[in-house]
Amino acid sequence: MIKRYLSAMALALGLVVATIPAFAAEGGEGLPSAGTNVNDRASLQRGAKLFFNYCVGCHSLKYVRYSRLASDLGLSEEEVMTNLNFTGAKFGEPVISHMPADSAKTWFGKDPPDLSLEARAKGVDFIFNYLNSFYLDPSRPVGWNNTVFPNASMPNPLWELQGLQVAVHSEAKPGQESVVEKLELSQPGRLTPEEFKGATRDLATFLEYTAEPAALERQSVGVWVVLFLALLTFLLYLVKHEYWKDVHENH
Amino acid sequence: MANLFDWVNERAPNLAPTFRKHMTEYYAPKNFNLWYYFGSLAILVLVNQIVTGIFLTMNYKTSALEAFNSVEYIMRDVEWGWLIRYMHSTGASLFFVVVFLHMFRGIMYGSFKRPRELVWILGMLIFLVLMAEAFMGYVLPWGNMSFWGAKVIISLFGTIPYIGPGLVEWIMGDFLPADATLNRFFALHVIALPLVLLLLVVLHLAALHEVGSNNPDGVDVKHGPKGNRWDASKPIDAIPFHPYYTVKDLVGVGFFLLIAAFIIFFAPTFGGWFLEHDNFTPANNLVTPTHIKPSWYFTPFYAILRMIPSFFGTAIWGVIGMFGSILMLALLPWLDRGEVRSVRFRGMGYRIALAVLVISFLSLGAVGAGVTAELIPEWFPGADATTIENAFGRVMTLAYFGFFAFIWVYTHFGFEKTKPVPERVTMHD
Amino acid sequence: MANEVVDHGRRRFLTVTTAVVGGVGVVAAVVPFIKSWEPSARAKAAGAPVTVDISAIDAGQKVTFAWRSLPVFVVNRTTDQLAQLKGLEPRLLDPQSSNAEQQPKYATNETRSIKPEWLVVIGLCTHLGCVPDFVPDIKPEPFDANWKGGFYCPCHKSRYDLSGRVFSGVPAPKNLPVPPYHFVDDTHIQIGVDPKEAG
Numbered sequence: 001m002i003k004r005y006l007s008a009m010a011l012a013l014g015l016v017v018a019t020i021p022a023f024a025a026e027g028g029e030g031l032p033s034a035g036t037n038v039n040d041r042a043s044l045q046r047g048a049k050l051f052f053n054y055c056v057g058c059h060s061l062k063y064v065r066y067s068r069l070a071s072d073l074g075l076s077e078e079e080v081m082t083n084l085n086f087t088g089a090k091f092g093e094p095v096i097s098h099m100p101a102d103s104a105k106t107w108f109g110k111d112p113p114d115l116s117l118e119a120r121a122k123g124v125d126f127i128f129n130y131l132n133s134f135y136l137d138p139s140r141p142v143g144w145n146n147t148v149f150p151n152a153s154m155p156n157p158l159w160e161l162q163g164l165q166v167a168v169h170s171e172a173k174p175g176q177e178s179v180v181e182k183l184e185l186s187q188p189g190r191l192t193p194e195e196f197k198g199a200t201r202d203l204a205t206f207l208e209y210t211a212e213p214a215a216l217e218r219q220s221v222g223v224w225v226v227l228f229l230a231l232l233t234f235l236l237y238l239v240k241h242e243y244w245k246d247v248h249e250n251h
Numbered sequence: 252m253a254n255l256f257d258w259v260n261e262r263a264p265n266l267a268p269t270f271r272k273h274m275t276e277y278y279a280p281k282n283f284n285l286w287y288y289f290g291s292l293a294i295l296v297l298v299n300q301i302v303t304g305i306f307l308t309m310n311y312k313t314s315a316l317e318a319f320n321s322v323e324y325i326m327r328d329v330e331w332g333w334l335i336r337y338m339h340s341t342g343a344s345l346f347f348v349v350v351f352l353h354m355f356r357g358i359m360y361g362s363f364k365r366p367r368e369l370v371w372i373l374g375m376l377i378f379l380v381l382m383a384e385a386f387m388g389y390v391l392p393w394g395n396m397s398f399w400g401a402k403v404i405i406s407l408f409g410t411i412p413y414i415g416p417g418l419v420e421w422i423m424g425d426f427l428p429a430d431a432t433l434n435r436f437f438a439l440h441v442i443a444l445p446l447v448l449l450l451l452v453v454l455h456l457a458a459l460h461e462v463g464s465n466n467p468d469g470v471d472v473k474h475g476p477k478g479n480r481w482d483a484s485k486p487i488d489a490i491p492f493h494p495y496y497t498v499k500d501l502v503g504v505g506f507f508l509l510i511a512a513f514i515i516f517f518a519p520t521f522g523g524w525f526l527e528h529d530n531f532t533p534a535n536n537l538v539t540p541t542h543i544k545p546s547w548y549f550t551p552f553y554a555i556l557r558m559i560p561s562f563f564g565t566a567i568w569g570v571i572g573m574f575g576s577i578l579m580l581a582l583l584p585w586l587d588r589g590e591v592r593s594v595r596f597r598g599m600g601y602r603i604a605l606a607v608l609v610i611s612f613l614s615l616g617a618v619g620a621g622v623t624a625e626l627i628p629e630w631f632p633g634a635d636a637t638t639i640e641n642a643f644g645r646v647m648t649l650a651y652f653g654f655f656a657f658i659w660v661y662t663h664f665g666f667e668k669t670k671p672v673p674e675r676v677t678m679h680d
Numbered sequence: 681m682a683n684e685v686v687d688h689g690r691r692r693f694l695t696v697t698t699a700v701v702g703g704v705g706v707v708a709a710v711v712p713f714i715k716s717w718e719p720s721a722r723a724k725a726a727g728a729p730v731t732v733d734i735s736a737i738d739a740g741q742k743v744t745f746a747w748r749s750l751p752v753f754v755v756n757r758t759t760d761q762l763a764q765l766k767g768l769e770p771r772l773l774d775p776q777s778s779n780a781e782q783q784p785k786y787a788t789n790e791t792r793s794i795k796p797e798w799l800v801v802i803g804l805c806t807h808l809g810c811v812p813d814f815v816p817d818i819k820p821e822p823f824d825a826n827w828k829g830g831f832y833c834p835c836h837k838s839r840y841d842l843s844g845r846v847f848s849g850v851p852a853p854k855n856l857p858v859p860p861y862h863f864v865d866d867t868h869i870q871i872g873v874d875p876k877e878a879g
Contacts, residue, residue: 063323064327065725067721117532120520120528120531121529121531212326213327214327214334218334221334222512222513222516226512228705229505229508229512231701232505233505233506233508235694235697235698235701236501236504236702240499240501240502242690242691242694243494244498246495246686306713309717310716328721328722329720330715330720331712332716335713335716
């Protein structure tokens with residue numbers, strides 16, 4: 001009898017343990033958490049504004065339509081077309097950057113990638129920390145390097161907001177190269193460090209949204225589905241219990 | 252309505268008796284427990300995969316140029332497309348959860364033993380077809396893991412002597428996984444294998460109904476006392492499948508859907524285990540993902556493949572080991588000759604061996620999934636992680652195959668000491 | 681727990697209640713699948729209203745624009761052509777445009793348009809969908825000795841006047857449809873949106 005319950009418990013416990021990976025932090029190999037909340041509409045709007053002001057010059061969001069941005073971010077068609085649409089597209093069309101691919105290859109060494117799915121491919125923590133980790137590096141063609149993605153081909157798009165960041169290198173051990181110990185601001189930008197963290201958080205939140213717009217909807221639908229299924233399962237149990245009286249009384 | 256029933260009955264007189272034979276007059280032992288939900292759940296998931304699969308096919312584009320984009324189109328532009336996609340991807344993983352537990356029930360309670368060997372063999376064939384179906388399905392989004400996973404698995408066939416390289420090219424229809432490969436995998440995944448799967452499932456159930464269901468005590472109800480409250484000629488400890496097990500299985504369905512709903516609506520990627528991060532990047536034959544690994548349900552077998560080293564100039568031993576690990580399962584009815592079916596009455600040696608099987612299978616899964624590669628440097632900093640992982644993985648591979656060797660010796664030479672099997676089933680209410 | 685008597689009433693109540701709740705669930709589950717057939721965001725974007733420049737269309741000329749993958753004829757009718765419209769009424773099947781499906785209210789007039797000279801119709805024959813030829817000249821034609829200008833469908837010989845109204849005695853049953861449209865300004869028409877909506 002006890003063995004039976006033990007095996008049932010082991011099964012249940014095993015299934016519960018198996019769900020732990022689902023709630024593991026996405027992406028970020030030990031990177032500080034971005035703290036994004038895709039349900040924070042104000043954050044999404046700020047992030048969108050930042051994206052279209054600082055990123056769309058090079059990076060497309062080819063799976064995102066302006067019309068979808070309007071409905072998901074609570075903006076009117078006019079607001080989107082005036083404040084966000086700098087690519088000259090029609091309202092229903094996707095966000096395509098006008099950076100010519102061959103020019104980009106010449107200037108940066110590679111085509112700036114489309115960022116629609118970046119948050120799902122690399123994780124929001126990666127994006128957040130990446131945006132915060134640029135530092136001046138004269139040895140690089142674009143003059144910038146990044147501790148999160150070493151030798152990235154891109155300059156710091158947000159330097160006006162962040163300020164100029166430099167790397168402090170540790171003492172070089174004999175036979176080894178010195179590593180970057182920390183980053184610090186050599187010149188302030190338009191935002192304070194706290195404000196800048198908020199801005200990059202907003203950007204990361206916006207990209208988290210572009211990677212999965214359905215996230216806004218699925219959680220609210222999910223609550224109803226789960227409640228309904230809980231009710232249905234309860235009713236099904238009552239039916240089972242009623243019919244099984246026949247079986248139990250028979251021994 | 253009654254007239255309609257009579258009309259059909261006159262023209263197809265065997266329909267009603269067939270329904271009765273397989274539902275209301277199919278007598279199953281009354282002591283089915285938790286482990287007996289997974290067969291009906293497997294059917295539920297199969298139906299889900301087919302229905303959601305059909306609707307995905309309505310918008311999916313199978314060319315290498317368009318496939319990735321079409322999946323994002325489904326996720327964003329098609330009304331409710333995201334839900335249909337998540338139901339399909341979650342269903343695929345849950346299919347394997349259900350099937351593994353279903354198979355484990357069979358091993359625990361000896362449901363593979365005489366006279367049910369055919370049921371077991373058909374089940375193993377279903378398992379094989381299911382793995383092929385899942386593998387091909389995973390290639391279809393044409394993400395970077397789709398491409399590299401396809402490349403690695405197809406290249407396994409290159410280890411076969413003489414015909415290997417030609418075979419690989421034949422499978423791919425190109426010199427690397429390409430549009431040709433994607434299109435034929437689409438055809439196989441969408442229609443060919445599902446038809447085979449459906450046929451095998453029908454045969455699996457038919458074979459089961461021929462001999463009747465086993466039960467957690469392994470008691471043979473058919474050869475025991477007769478006479479229950481529904482039919483004097485049927486086993487005393489059996490009950491009509493309908494309505495009792497239909498109604499009970501529906502409760503299982505409710506719970507299962509609840510769990511599935513949690514995943515679909517609140518954690519659809521399941522932390523990257525059900526939908527992998529690398530697959531949100533389009534296929535790129537020039538950039539390999541940092542860690543190529545197959546979907547979680549293949550990881551134990553993938554580990555066995557990796558753990559068996561190459562020698563005599565060929566890597567085929569790993570491939571043989573990988574397929575051999577599944578073959579061992581199929582051969583269980585002939586390896587395990589014990590007369591007693593259920594673990595409840597079997598010797599202590601068997602219980603320990605079963606635990607070893609589970610532990611080794613899960614450990615091999617951890618190796619194949621790259622979990623050990625991550626944990627070992629943390630737990631043993633400074634040590635050679637590869638050596639430790641290889642040692643661990645090889646021990647677990649030996650343990651896994653050791654289970655089958657042990658069972659053969661244990662039962663063929665009469666070492667097992669079993670407890671007496673009761674004549675009647677035991678219930679715990 | 682011995683239960684000698686089966687309470688059939690309770691059984692039926694429970695089973696029916698559960699079946700009803702389950703049925704609601706099944707219907708709710710089917711809804712997303714059915715809705716997935718609705719035009720996707722991509723189709724809606726492609727089917728979005730189009731704004732066209734009519735300044736280059738000379739008097740007597742027709743230009744075809746695409747809207748929702750349909751050909752839309754925009755014709756700049758001359759005063760001569762407009763003058764013919766009244767006299768044709770006895771030969772037409774639906775001269776008053778009584779079939780409300782074929783045009784919006786603001787095009788239910790003799791010229792079937794907002795501004796008299798500008799005709800905007802979908803250029804698909806209402807018989808079986810061929811694209812009719814534009815035959816604007818007022819002169820006898822092989823298919824009609826008394827031709828006053830209009831459209832002639834080569835597939836099965838249906839004829840329409842220069843308001844897109846169908847002649848009697850031809851296979852086509854209805855006037856050429858007028859899509860929703862309005863004047864953005866004097867030189868631009870937006871096809872796909874009625875005048876009231878645009879305002």
